[in-house]
Amino acid sequence: MSGATPPPGSKLPGVGTTIFTVMSQMAAEEQALNLSQGFPDFDGPAALLAHVQYYLTHGHNQYPPMMGVQSLREAISGKVAALYGLVADPDREITVTSGATEALFCAIASVVRSGDEVIVFDPAYDSYEPAVILQGGITRHVPLQGADFHVDWNRVQDAINDRTRLIIINTPHNPTGSVWSKHDPRSRCVHPFG
Ligand SMILES: Cc1ncc(COP(=O)(O)O)c(C=O)c1O
Structure with missing residues (x-):
């Protein structure tokens, strides 16, 4: 910033x-x-725009339930299952937010207490640290290494202590584009998040 x-x-x-x-x-x-910034230079699918217009003009223009519309939560649950094999209960485990920044803020605010530490990997996306600081938390920065921005697991281990509350993983990583895999070829072990 x-x-x-x-x-x-x-x-x-x-x-x-x-x-x-x-x-x-x-x-x-x-x-x-x-x-x-990711400004698309196209308008998006015409069918999607037509759907939005249709529903906006057919009564779907009021406050939704706080967690998000039921059918949307069910669709998200199906997509997460198809993409990641993770079964999430749409009634208890999915909340719709206005983008990732709000979701990240809510997640951080819900778990980080005053004095807690949060590990972020540098270069870190710029909204993480302010969200942590606003909860009274402290960020511990672990720099990604080399031209391929890989993780130095020894530094991660050194950064973890009794106050560590959260480790923020961003893969594919913004801004570097590096992608984590279950088996890190540079490490002799499977990393703890595999
Ligand atoms: C890693 C990361 N976090 C958060 C965001 C913010 O997402 P949103 O624009 O949905 O709030 C982005 C957007 O590109 C991102 O790449």
Whole structure:
């Protein structure tokens, strides 16, 4: 994060304007091709847009249940099962959020207590640390290594202690694109998250 001086009294004095805003603004100013944010240069499937329009104009425009619409939760459950083989109960284990940032914030807020430590892998996505700090938690940064941004498991082991509450895994990793596998070829062991 970088940018302007935060206003006095900020709960996150070390956090400036998000890098996405900074880079997109620079791209606009320089009239450069903006590769810093995922802006699709197409409209999306016409059938999907037609569905959205249909349901918006046929009464589906009110508050949903707090957890999200039942049929959407069931569809998510089916997709997660098909993709990952994980069976999640749509009534108890799935909540719909407005994007990943909100979901991550809720997950972090629900488990991190004051003084807890959270391990993140650098370069870390920029919303993790502020969410941890707002809960009174502390981030422990483990740098990814080399041109392929692999994990140094010895450093992970060194970072874990009695206060470790959470390890945030991001694979495929943003921003490097590295992907974790069950068997890390650089490690003599299967990593603990296999
Ligand atoms: C690793 C990671 N976390 C969080 C987000 C934020 O997702 P959203 O835009 O759905 O809030 C992104 C978006 O690209 C991401 O790559």
